[in-house]
Amino acid sequence: MRLLPILAALALVVPIVAGPAPAQAQQQPADAYPSRPVRLVIPYPPGGSTDQLARALQQPLADFLKQPVVVENKAGAGGAIGTDMVAKAPPDGYTILFANSGPNAILPLLRKTPYDTARDLRSISTVAFMPMILAVPADSAAKDLRSFLELAKANGAVELRVRGKRLHVPFGGEYYLNMVSGLKLAHVPYGGAAPMMTALAGGQLEAAFVTGMDGTPMVQGGRIRYPGIGTPKRSSILPTVPAIGEQVPGFSTVVWFGIMAPAGVPEHVAARLHAAVVHAVGRPEVQRMFIDRNVEPRTSTPEELDRLIREESVQWKEVITRGGIKLD
Incomplete structure (x- = not known):
């Protein structure tokens, strides 16, 4: 009879011990990303140089991520429409941007954009550099x-x-x-x-x-x-x-291309995307395709891409100011 109070107490304890398990099960392990197709947004029309370079990465990225990579062209407003779409996408790594100099370093100097690159996007890696x-x-x-x-x-x-x-x-x-x-x-x-x-x-x-x-x-x-x-x-x-x-000392005009994701993507997702980009750009067929078109394949750390954008913004702001440049 003395066991009954003890057993009753244990019965009350069991749900408390087992309770957290379902919540823990809902947490996605780092190696579970991605578990569905990833969308690669190109902020320009099909067929152009940006589109060609982005599509060269499509299958190598898919091979590494073991999920389809779906290319979506979202052109307009000098690249701002597609860029803004990614900036406002859920920060889960399933929508990423094929970014470049124009909408990320130059356009915001010329007019107000609905996104702020530094605030709304997270750098993953450069992909290539294309000198003019x-x-x-x-x-x-x-x-x-x-x-x-x-x-x-x-x-x-x-x-x-x-x-x-x-x-x-x-x-x-x-x-x-x-x-x-x-x-x-x-x-x-x-x-x-x-x-x-x-x-x-x-x-x-x-x-x-x-x-x-x-x-x-x-x-x-x-x-x-x-x-x-x-x-x-x-x-x-x-x-x-x-x-x-x-x-002409000081002259340099080189366009960069890279991959960015919405700000707030988890660290393990950003790391996985970075590894995928490094893998894709390193593929021999991608290297050949880029070099044949006078484009230098080159990856970077996220921090290096952040610094590149800041430096470009300073460079082009001076050019815009001194040249009195305005968009039509």
Whole structure:
């Protein structure tokens, strides 16, 4: 009979001991991410250089994560619409952004955006760096970088490039070159890369800053030439092309691409995504695809990407202010 109070007490204790177990079971272990498809948002239309680079990573990312990676193009407002969509997505790692310089470092300097990159997005890693390249028609009198600069000083050579959606391009061209070199190149906007490249190859333009993805076919076809590349020193992707920074100290115009996630993603999710990006960029087929298009594959730590964005913002703010640049 003396056992009854003890047994009754034990019966009351059991639920208290067992109670926390269901709550613990609901916590997702670090290795459970991802358990469903991951959405990779590209803030530009299909077919462009950003889209091509992002899609090259799609299958390697899926292989590493062991879940499908679904690409979604969310274009508009200079990349702001897609960027804002990711910034406002649940911070669970299932919606990530293929980010670049334009909407993350330049656009916020020109107009108010519905997101704040530093506050609303978390850097995962860079993916690639794409230098802007100075191009001239094949029969141009500017046979090399030195003669181009001399002609520009003497004649005010016209430099033309896309503006609007691809925000990094005009700033990395004549505005910046004018600022650091004292030249007075004129900016004449084009509505897209294709008509501009056609005009350049046809000799209607004196010079342009182009991407390797746009220019390579015409260089190979002997229709345009590259007097210089927009890097401080010679680039491994075009080692025979002089760096503009060699003759114009301080000049550098390189577009970065990277992966970002909504701020607040758990540490283990961010780490898993970083490992996936490093794996994907390191794949031989991805390396070849990037290098064939004059794009340098390069990953980074999240902190390095954060620092890059801050440094770019300082650089382009000066260019925008001194150039009096405004969006149409």
